[in-house]
Amino acid sequence: MTSVVLALSPFADGIPLFLDALGAFFRPSTLFGVLVDGLAKAALYVMIASGLTLIFGLMGVLNFAHGSVTMVGAYLGGLVMVLLVSQETGDPTRLLAFLLGVVVVFTALAALGGLLEMGLIRPIYDRPPLSQILLTFGLTLILDEFARIVVSFYGLQPISEWQAALATKPAALGQRHDLVVASVSGLKLFEIACGILTVVVIWAFLTRTRYGLYVRAGSEDSEMAAALGVNVRRVFTVVFALGTGLAGVAGVLLAWDQSWGASVPLAVETLLPAFVVVIIGGLGTFRGTVAAGLLVGLIDATMTWWFQNAIAFTGLPEMTIFLVLVVVLVVRPQGLFGVEEVGGH
Amino acid sequence: MAISPSASGVSGANALASSLRSYARDHAVHLLVIAVLAAYPGVYAVAVNSPFSAEAVALLPRVETMVAVLYFGLFAVSFDFVSGYTGYLSFGHATFYGVGAYLVVLTANGKIPLLPASTPFVLLLVLGGLLAVVFAVIIGAVSFRLSGVYFAMITLGFSQVLYVFVRDWGYLGSNPRDGVAVTGRTEGFEIGVPGVDSLSLAVGQLTGDTVELLGVVHLTAAEVSYYMVGIVVLVCYFAMQRVVHSPFGRTLVAIRENEERARAIGYNTFYYKLGAFAISAFFAGIAGGLFAGYRRSVTPESGFYFLTTGDALLASIIGGFGTLAGPLYGHLFDEGVREFLSKGGSGGGLLPYLRENVGQGTMETVVYNGMTVGETIDVFLNGRAALYVGVVFVLFVLYVPNGLLGTVRDRLILSDRDD
Amino acid sequence: MSLLSVEAVHTYYGDSHILEGVSLEVDSGEVVALVGRNGVGKTTTLRTIMQLTPPSKGRVRLRGEDITGTDTHDVADAGVGWIPENRRIFSQLTVEENVHVAVPEGRDVDAARERAYETFPDLREHRYRDGGTLSGGQQQMLAIARGLVGDNDLLLVDEPSEGLAPLIVSAVADALAATAAETTVLLVEQNLPLALDLADRFYVLDDGRIVDSGETSEVEESDERLRRYLSA
Numbered sequence: 001m002t003s004v005v006l007a008l009s010p011f012a013d014g015i016p017l018f019l020d021a022l023g024a025f026f027r028p029s030t031l032f033g034v035l036v037d038g039l040a041k042a043a044l045y046v047m048i049a050s051g052l053t054l055i056f057g058l059m060g061v062l063n064f065a066h067g068s069v070t071m072v073g074a075y076l077g078g079l080v081m082v083l084l085v086s087q088e089t090g091d092p093t094r095l096l097a098f099l100l101g102v103v104v105v106f107t108a109l110a111a112l113g114g115l116l117e118m119g120l121i122r123p124i125y126d127r128p129p130l131s132q133i134l135l136t137f138g139l140t141l142i143l144d145e146f147a148r149i150v151v152s153f154y155g156l157q158p159i160s161e162w163q164a165a166l167a168t169k170p171a172a173l174g175q176r177h178d179l180v181v182a183s184v185s186g187l188k189l190f191e192i193a194c195g196i197l198t199v200v201v202i203w204a205f206l207t208r209t210r211y212g213l214y215v216r217a218g219s220e221d222s223e224m225a226a227a228l229g230v231n232v233r234r235v236f237t238v239v240f241a242l243g244t245g246l247a248g249v250a251g252v253l254l255a256w257d258q259s260w261g262a263s264v265p266l267a268v269e270t271l272l273p274a275f276v277v278v279i280i281g282g283l284g285t286f287r288g289t290v291a292a293g294l295l296v297g298l299i300d301a302t303m304t305w306w307f308q309n310a311i312a313f314t315g316l317p318e319m320t321i322f323l324v325l326v327v328v329l330v331v332r333p334q335g336l337f338g339v340e341e342v343g344g345h
Numbered sequence: 346m347a348i349s350p351s352a353s354g355v356s357g358a359n360a361l362a363s364s365l366r367s368y369a370r371d372h373a374v375h376l377l378v379i380a381v382l383a384a385y386p387g388v389y390a391v392a393v394n395s396p397f398s399a400e401a402v403a404l405l406p407r408v409e410t411m412v413a414v415l416y417f418g419l420f421a422v423s424f425d426f427v428s429g430y431t432g433y434l435s436f437g438h439a440t441f442y443g444v445g446a447y448l449v450v451l452t453a454n455g456k457i458p459l460l461p462a463s464t465p466f467v468l469l470l471v472l473g474g475l476l477a478v479v480f481a482v483i484i485g486a487v488s489f490r491l492s493g494v495y496f497a498m499i500t501l502g503f504s505q506v507l508y509v510f511v512r513d514w515g516y517l518g519s520n521p522r523d524g525v526a527v528t529g530r531t532e533g534f535e536i537g538v539p540g541v542d543s544l545s546l547a548v549g550q551l552t553g554d555t556v557e558l559l560g561v562v563h564l565t566a567a568e569v570s571y572y573m574v575g576i577v578v579l580v581c582y583f584a585m586q587r588v589v590h591s592p593f594g595r596t597l598v599a600i601r602e603n604e605e606r607a608r609a610i611g612y613n614t615f616y617y618k619l620g621a622f623a624i625s626a627f628f629a630g631i632a633g634g635l636f637a638g639y640r641r642s643v644t645p646e647s648g649f650y651f652l653t654t655g656d657a658l659l660a661s662i663i664g665g666f667g668t669l670a671g672p673l674y675g676h677l678f679d680e681g682v683r684e685f686l687s688k689g690g691s692g693g694g695l696l697p698y699l700r701e702n703v704g705q706g707t708m709e710t711v712v713y714n715g716m717t718v719g720e721t722i723d724v725f726l727n728g729r730a731a732l733y734v735g736v737v738f739v740l741f742v743l744y745v746p747n748g749l750l751g752t753v754r755d756r757l758i759l760s761d762r763d764d
Numbered sequence: 765m766s767l768l769s770v771e772a773v774h775t776y777y778g779d780s781h782i783l784e785g786v787s788l789e790v791d792s793g794e795v796v797a798l799v800g801r802n803g804v805g806k807t808t809t810l811r812t813i814m815q816l817t818p819p820s821k822g823r824v825r826l827r828g829e830d831i832t833g834t835d836t837h838d839v840a841d842a843g844v845g846w847i848p849e850n851r852r853i854f855s856q857l858t859v860e861e862n863v864h865v866a867v868p869e870g871r872d873v874d875a876a877r878e879r880a881y882e883t884f885p886d887l888r889e890h891r892y893r894d895g896g897t898l899s900g901g902q903q904q905m906l907a908i909a910r911g912l913v914g915d916n917d918l919l920l921v922d923e924p925s926e927g928l929a930p931l932i933v934s935a936v937a938d939a940l941a942a943t944a945a946e947t948t949v950l951l952v953e954q955n956l957p958l959a960l961d962l963a964d965r966f967y968v969l970d971d972g973r974i975v976d977s978g979e980t981s982e983v984e985e986s987d988e989r990l991r992r993y994l995s996a
Contacts, residue, residue, distance in 0.1 A: 062494050123743065129493060130434055134662055135742045137655065141735030149732065153724050210869070217854050217865045224852045227814055228866045228910060229840035268652070272505065279498050315513035322509065325502040326487075333491050 021310035029182040034301045036179075040188035042297025043195020044257075047250035048270045049277040049289050050202055051243030057219040057284025058239050060129055061121060064136040067271025068143035069109055069244045073251025074262035075147060076108060077101035078165030081255070091170035098168075098252065105248040113244025117237050125236075140267060148264050161261025169256045187257060194253055198246070199290055205242075206286060215239055219284060276325045282338020291336055296321055370757075378670075382575060385411060386568045403685070403698035406677075408567040409550065410684050412574050412639055414677045419578045420632035421660035421672030426585050427625035428658075429667030430594065431618055432601035434497040436654055437484070437504030441626040443648025444480055445473035445633025447511060450643050453530035456517070462529045465539035466548075470577070470634040477630030478623045485622040489615055492604075501651055508649035524644030527637075534638035536573040548573050548639050574635050581628050582670070588624060589669055597621050601667075659734065663741050665748025674749055678737075683730040696727050765828045767792045767948055768813065768844075768918055773822030775805075775812045782808045783819065784972035790918065795949045797963035797980070799956065800993060805972045806952040807849055810920045813950075814846050815839050826918075841868065845916035849923045851907040855896025859887055859906060862895050866910035880909040883942065901932035908939055918948045925955045937962065956985045956994065968993045 024030055052066045080101035085094050116139065124131045148158045156162060173186040206212040214235045217225040226232045250270070254260040260269065277296050281288030303317040313319075328335065386408050392401035406414065424438045448457065449469050455462045460472075488499045511517060518525035533547025533554065546569050547554045553566030564572070588594050599607040600614050608614050637643045647653060656679070657672065664675025687694045699708065699722065708719035716724075745752055768790040775783040782805045790796045798806050811817040813824055815836050823832050826842055840846070845866075854862050860877065867876040881888035884905045890898060898906065904924055911919045924940060925933045937958055943949065944962060953959035959966070960980045968976040970993045983990055 062497075120739070120743065127746070128432075130432070131742060131746065133434070133494070133497070134658070135739060137658065138735050138739035138742055141659075141731050141738060145729060145732035145735060149724060149729060210864075213857070213861055213864055216857060216861075220854045220856055221852055223816060223836075224848070224854070225865060226836040227816065227840055227846040227848070229837050229868055229914060230865065231835070231837045233835070272651075275498060275501070279495070283494065313513055315509035319506055319509040319513075322502045322505040326499060326506065329491060329495060329499040329502065330487050333495055 018310060021306070024309065025305065030305070032180060033182045033184065034305050035298070036182075036184045036188055036192070037304070038298035038301030039195075039294075040191040040297070041300050042294045043191045043193075043198075044250065044254065044260075045273055045277045045297050046195050046290055046293035047198050047253065048247065049274040049281075049293060050198065050286065051246035051250075052274050053278045053281065053284055053286055053289040054202075054215070054239055054246075055243040056278065057286070058215055058222070059121075059125070059132075059236050060284075061132040061136065061240075062129075062275075062283075063243070064133060064271065065116075065139035065143060066136075066244075066247050066274055067267040067269070068140045068147075069113070069247040070251040070254065070270045071262070071264060071267035072143060072147060073105045073109055073248025074165075074255040074260075074266055075151065075162070075251075076248065077105045077252030078162050078168075078255040078262045080104050081168040082164050085168040089168075091172050094168060094170040098256075101252045102249050105252050106245040109248035110241040110245030114237050114241035116244070117240035121240070122233070122236070140271075144264055144267050147267075151264065158264040161258070161263050162255065165255040165262050166258060173256065191253060191257070195293075198249075202246075202286060211235065211238060273321065276321055279325060280328045280335055282335025285335070285337045288335055288337030295336075296324065299324060379579065383572075386564075386571055399698055399702055403694060406681050406684050408565075408571050410680055412548075412567065412571050413636075414673070414680050415571070415574050415578045416632050416635035416639065417656070417680075418660070418673035418676045419581055419635070420629050421657040421664070421676050422582060422585065422669060423625045423628035423632060424654065424657035425661045425664075425666060425669060425672045426589070426628070427621050429661060429669075430589065430597040430601060431621050433489070433492065433618060433622075434658075435500050435622070435625070436497040436651065437500035437502070438625075438629060438657060439649050439651065439653035440480060440484070440500075440504040440507055441477035441629035442633035442636070442653060443504075443507070443511065443643070443645075444477045445470070445630030445635075446637035446643040446648045447517070447525070447633075448473040448476055448630075449534070449634045449637035450525050450527055450641075451517065453527045453534075454518075454525070455529045463532075466534035466634075466638055467536060467539050469534075470631045470638075473634040474627040474630035477626040477633075481623045481626030482619065485619045489618045489622070501654075504649055504651060504654070508645055508651075511649055512645040522645070524642055524647070526642035534641075536577060536638075546573050548635075549641055550639070552641065570639055574639060577631065577635060581631055582673075585624070585628060586669060593617070593620070598667075659738055661748070662738060663748055665751035665754075666746075668748065668750040668754065671748050671750035678749075679730075679734055682734050682737075686726050686728065686730040686733070696722070766790060766825075767827060768950070769825045769828075770809070770813060771823040771825065773809075773812055773819035773824065775808055775817055775819045777808070777817065782972055783812060785822070786812075786969065786972065786974055787822075788967050788974060788977075790948060790950050792917070792948055794965060795944045795951060795963045797951045797953060797959040797966040798969055799953065799959055799966060799990070800969035802954075804969045806969055807922055809969065810846065810848075810922055810950070810952060813839075813920060814844065816846075840914065843915060843917040845911035845914045845919045847907045847911045847919060847921045847924065849926065851900075851903045853895035853898065853903045853906055855894060857895055859891045859893055859895060859898070862906055863887075863909055863913055866914045868915055871915070876913040880913050883912060884909050884939065900928050901935060904928065904932075904936050905939060908936075908943060912943060912946075916947060918950065919943065920950050920952075922952045923954060924951075925953065925958055933958070956990070960985055 048070060052063055055061055055063050081097045084097040084100065120135060121132060124135060151158045169187065173190050176183040176185050177189070206216060214225065214230050218230065218232050218235050222232050251262070251266070254266065254270070255262040260266060273296065277292045278289055280296065281290070281292030299320055300317045303320045307313060307316040389401070389405055389408060392405060395401065420442050424435060427433065427435050449466070451457050452460045452464055452469055453462055484500065484503045488496055488503070491499055512522055514521055533549045533552035535545040535547045537545030539545070546556070548570040550566065553570045555566055556562065556564040556569055596607065596612055596617050599612070600617060604614055633648055636647070660672040660675035660679055662675065663678055664673065665671030685694050709717045711717055712721050741748060747755060766789040770786060770788045772785045772787050773783055774781065774785060786805070786809055788798070798809060800806055808817060812819050815824070815831065815834055818833055823830055825831065826844065831839055831842065854865065857865070863877050863880050864873055867873050881891070886902060887905060887909060890902065895903065895906065908924070921940065924936050928936060933955070940949070940962055951959060951963060960983070963980050966978060966980055967974050968990065975993060976989060
């Protein structure tokens with residue numbers, strides 16, 4: 001690693017610069033900005049990852065197609081908003097269009113998820129866990145290429161963000177707002193709100209509904225749940241549908257975010273962080289996913305600041321996130337909140 | 346295939362005879378496959394000059410493509426060697442491919458201390474393999490404490506860290522994101538006996554040697570590359586095949602079937618797994634080196650990135666997980682479909698064939714809502730190989746879990762039992 | 765017609781043949797003990813009845829109706845409760861939630877819980893605790909309570925006294941006796957005195973086959989007839 005440090009010219013130029021940066025970092029306005037940034041990233045990570053963790057917790061299926069579903073959700077949600085929003089549309093209507101996009105995407109992708117589970121994944125539950133990884137991996141190939149076909153058919157560039165969808169964002173979310181000690185972007189606050197709402201809704205589903213109870217019971221011991229009369233197979237289908245629906249909803253929000261945006265590569269860009277968050281939190285625990293989302297979001301925001309202000313290594317945030325994954329797996333393989341023996345052989 | 350120990354004398358002799366037969370047949374199959382592969386450039390050359398030229402060009406992979414089938418096939422075989430035989434999904438396997446590839450390119454650019462730019466290619470291949478072994482031992486020592494999904498994820502994590510690293514490290518080249526090309530070495534990368542010119546031939550699309558023998562044999566650069574890469578791949582394949590059929594290989598299968606039991610019998614499964622990982626990394630490194638030597642450039646996406654591992658996984662599943670040779674056929678299928686449906690349509694495939702052989706009228710016939718046949722093909726077929734390969738992949742996972750080669754072998758063993 | 769009849773079932777775990785033609789009958793209101801050494805297939809017999817490990821040959825009938833190959837939750841809905849070895853309490857669910865899972869859909873959850881708490885007052889006291897934090901005896905009570913609230917006609921009880929202190933065993937035995945008064949029980953139990961005390965009839969299972977059966981009143985625990993199949 002020493003050679004890396006040497007190659008990072010600003011770093012090598014001198015310790016004083018680094019100390020300057022350190023001082024700048026601990027200024028309240030910087031810290032607050034990084035905090036908001038981190039919470040916004042955390043909100044997105046939790047939204048991306050929670051469907052994945054629900055599905056894994058209950059069925060032991062690591063769904064490689066999860067990111068592709070988010071990508072499809074981004075396009076579908078973007079489409080709804082582009083159709084409803086014109087240049088003169090006011091902010092409240094734009095928000096309504098967003099809500100409608102969320103509803104449409106959730107419904108459509110939950111239906112897709114349910115069908116996929118019943119048609120393709122159900123026949124292979126009794127095979128080794130690798131088969132399910134393989135199957136969902138195959139699904140990503142199909143979904144991604146299919147999206148590429150449809151998107152190019154309508155004359156869009158599949159690899160760059162869909163600008164028209166980005167433009168449907170309400171003006172208030174595009175501006176910066178003064179808050180406490182620093183000015184923060186409206187979109188970030190909106191993302192944090194969406195993240196909190198998602199966590200609350202999932203938490204309420206898990207702890208306050210009969211189905212949520214079945215999900216938690218089935219995640220721990222699906223055989224015992226079946227023996228107590230729970231139709232575990234139906235619960236599997238419902239959870240797979242909910243998980244894919246949630247992945248799609250996260251996509252709708254990402255379609256508004258300049259640093260993500262609706263594009264085909266979004267599938268991979270979201271799949272990897274989702275894996276990281278889910279594994280760090282402990283595969284299959286929702287609580288762990290929320291905690292890990294916060295951790296990864298804050299680390300990401302911190303590293304992004306350092307890369308922008310002191311260390312000229314573009315990949316710093318991304319590399320740190322994967323390093324955290326590796327370190328957590330080495331030190332605590334079951335994740336922060338995980339129970340041992342889930343997800344092994 | 347196992348000979349039952351309780352068999353009586355007569356059936357024991359029968360079993361012996363049958364196992365001899367199957368041994369002969371196994372090697373007959375090997376010879377046959379090698380013969381077919383060796384004849385391929387000749388067959389291709391004849392076919393494209395035959396009356397069925399247009400069809401041959403459209404359907405048969407070009408020799409250049411076959412070179413890629415060979416070196417990437419070797420990578421897929423090495424992936425299968427560890428994942429298919431031990432059951433541990435090495436989702437960061439592209440790391441080793443990338444290590445081999447980057448070593449070749451960086452050495453040629455004089456970026457590796459102590460290694461001159463003119464280091465013989467064969468030596469670089471071995472060094473790339475060994476460097477991959479070092480990576481494998483470090484990564485494996487940590488990762489084999491885990492199993493199942495966690496093992497797949499930690500190896501993925503390692504490879505992504507390295508991917509970001511080579512993508513953004515300015516030392517590697519002026520624009521590492523777009524990859525690194527060989528700029529510091531003009532002569533080709535030669536495969537053969539180092540130092541003996543007459544026994545070495547250079548590979549590469551532009552820098553490869555051509556061969557003229559007695560005015561009868563003319564080999565183009567692509568054909569020379571094909572044979573030279575083929576020889577290396579063949580040697581590597583047989584080396585892995587030896588390991589698989591050794592007691593070591595049988596222990597790996599025992600670990601896959603039931604690791605607890607293997608441990609209870611007294612095997613230190615950790616060292617077996619680590620050994621398999623290291624061996625597999627060695628050959629993956631060589632495959633990466635061949636790739637870089639032939640293409641004379643490498644990108645972070647072609648080495649290190651997790652979708653490169655995904656391509657090997659694809660080849661393994663279609664060809665047959667845990668069959669060693671299967672991934673080679675799996676990758677041949679993958680590349681074949683890709684070329685047939687290639688977007689550019691240069692050098693064969695469906696599009697140029699249709700352009701030349703189907704009337705303009707047919708191509709411009711409107712199918713639906715103003716869309717012509719030509720446009721339909723352009724939207725749904727050309728460059729869309731991933732869609733169809735993906736569908737085939739899913740169908741294989743569901744209905745042909747043993748892959749092409751595994752299924753063929755099962756059939757043969759069954760018919761063997763019948764007679 | 766018997767409540768439960770198991771007819772010559774053969775059951776495999778992978779390649780191992782565990783049950784080799786087990787047949788047994790349980791009539792309504794009875795308590796039947798299934799005894800035998802470790803590893804002879806007692807637990808597998810219960811799992812086969814629940815269709816958790818469906819038989820490859822033979823039939824399982826409930827009130828004369830063939831349930832072989834149906835889903836486990838359908839067997840449960842038909843009124844069969846399973847109180848497994850090691851109790852298998854949902855450790856991250858509270859006592860209340862553990863009971864709730866067992867209440868059939870459409871039934872009054874509060875009333876069902878109330879019934880469970882009346883039978884096991886200890887559980888009411890700990891109702892907000894996670895299942896995983898309960899003692900072994902409390903977990904066993906909770907497991908039986910889950911069987912009770914399921915509106916079951918037949919309870920399959922597997923090793924209820926295993927791993928419990930003698931004092932707790934007698935409390936569990938009382939709970940089982942109270943349960944048995946209300947419903948039919950097929951009991952797998954290593955503790956022979958307990959089994960003979962609770963049961964009306966018994967079957968002896970050895971190497972995947974029923975080798976003896978009879979009324980518990982005919983035998984004593986020291987009988988050669990039982991001992992040859994039970995001592996190691």
